[in-house]
Amino acid sequence: MDYLESYLEGIVLFLNIISIMILVCGVLKTTFDFIRSEFSKRGRLEVAKNNNFIKNYLGTYILLSLEILIAADIIESILNPTITDILILAA
Secondary structure, eight states: OHHHHHHHHHHHHHHHHHHHHHHHHHHHHHHHHHHHHHTSSSOHHHHHHHHHHHHHHHHHHHHHHHHHHHHHHHHHHHHSOOHHHHHHHHO
């Protein structure tokens, strides 16, 4: 049983690391796109439209990262069910 618990804790750590990597990757990509968009020769309206697309693009990375974090929290709450963990999960 202890072996299974340590294995699942490793999975939780792995999911947390993957979530951070996805978030950082999305931020780096969208930062590069934003800088490229701001220094382009296009009109302000077209740049503003492109910036809205970039925000939506970043949002997909943020949501994917959060979904992975939620999965990790669910596993962690099953392993160590404290009232604080359950309340955080419920929120």
